[in-house]
Amino acid sequence: MKRFLSLALCASMLVASASAVSAKTYKMKIHSTGNERNQSTPPLRQFAKTVEEKTNGDVKVTxxxxxxxxxxRQATEGMQLGTIECGITTTSTLGTFDPRFNVFDLPFLFKDYETAYKAMDGELGDMLEKACLDQGLRILAWGVNGFRSISNSRKPIDVPADLGGLKIRCMENQLHVSTFKALGANPTPMSFSELYTALSQGTVDGQDNPPILTFSAKFYEVQKYYSLTRHVFSVAPLVMSENFFQRLPKEYQDVVLAAGKQYEADVRAATENLEAETIAELEKTSMKVNSINDENHKLFVEATAPIYEEAEKLVGKDIVDVARSCLNN
Structure with missing residues (x-):
């Protein structure tokens, strides 16, 4: 009888143990600097929903x-340390950890979305995904923010000479600074949080950001012109802590990877659609929007061509050569 009770007790303990394992949960915090109006928000919410549903709630996402x-930068460091599990960042931010990511800051690298996707989904993306893993980070999706263009308070920009002497706020990134210098502007690195005030007070004449951000930040209130130079393609990967990824069971890793690919497709489509809608909205404001014709576009490309040689020293000739091949696609 005692032996029977002992066996029964062991069996119940095994069942309890198995239940404890199956009931294990994983908390996933996702970082985003975006708000409810950002084009990445609906795809990100769907990503979170899919991960929770496909893991039967074992992965709790906030x-x-x-x-x-x-x-x-702080959030990316948090992912390296494991205090934050996932988040949307930018390649410019990743470039502070590994300079090879600055390759996306090369001017006029991509002529359109299709060319950009081909590069991110091909050899260039593969090289950078491996570089990211070396930093303890895993790229789940190559998200995008669209093409950066220039707004200013003085005049339309049609040719590089129009930028002569203009103080343009730019990112704190050497290739961005060099690009604006090559175009004849006076680049002024500045935090984005200070930009609206700087524009309204005339501290700087203009700035460069994709149409979606230019509109959502209400720069049309303090800028008169927006010229579609489309000089840099802004890439915003969805990244996960590799430490957290490896702690997940294999079947949950597969869920996360599949959800990441769906996010990638959704955010790309959302960005393209919203970009076109936003340009139309900007045209309804007091801001005057102008495109750059093909002949003048060549002048911008020629003026910034030397930046590629500078980039070889910063990011490496091998990856710049891969990027150069994108120009011919």
Missing amino acids: IHFNGVLGGD
């Missing part, structure tokens, strides 16, 4: 918008 977990 999204933290408006940079409440910190800026992109």
Whole structure:
């Protein structure tokens, strides 16, 4: 009888143990500097929903918008340390950890979305995904913010000479600074959080950002012209802590990877659609929007061509050569 009770007790303990394992949960915090109006928000919510549903709730996902977990750099460091599990960042931010990511800051690298996708989904993307893993980070999706263009308070920009002497706020990134210098502007690196005030006070004449961000930040209130130079393609990967990824069971890893690919497709489509809608909205404001014709576009490309040689020293000739091949696609 005692032996029977002992066996029964062991069996119940094994069942309890198995239940404990199956009931294990994983908390996933997702960082985003975006808000409810950002084009990445609906795809990100769907990503979170899919992960929770496909793991039967074992992975609990919370999204933290408006940079409440910190800026992109702080959040990326958090993912390295394992204090934050996932987040949207930028290749410019990743470039502070590995300079090879600055390859996306080369001017006029991509002529259109299709060319950009081909590069991200091909050899260039593969090289950078491996570089990211070396930093303890895994790229789940190559998200995008669209093409950066220039707004200013003085005049339309049709040719590089129109930028002569203009103080243009730019990112704190050497290739961005060099690009504006090559175009004859006076680049002024500045935090984005200070930009609206700087524009309204005339501290700087203009700035460069994709149409979606230019509209959502209401720069049309303090800028008169927006010229579609489309000089840099802004890439915003969805990244996960590799430490957290490896702690997940294999079947949950597969769920995360599949959800990441769906996010990638969704955010790309959303960005393209919203970009076109936003340009139309900007045209309804007091801001005057102008395109750059093919002949003048060549002048911009020629003026910034030397930046590629400079980039070889910064990011490496091998990856710049791969990027150069994108120009011919």
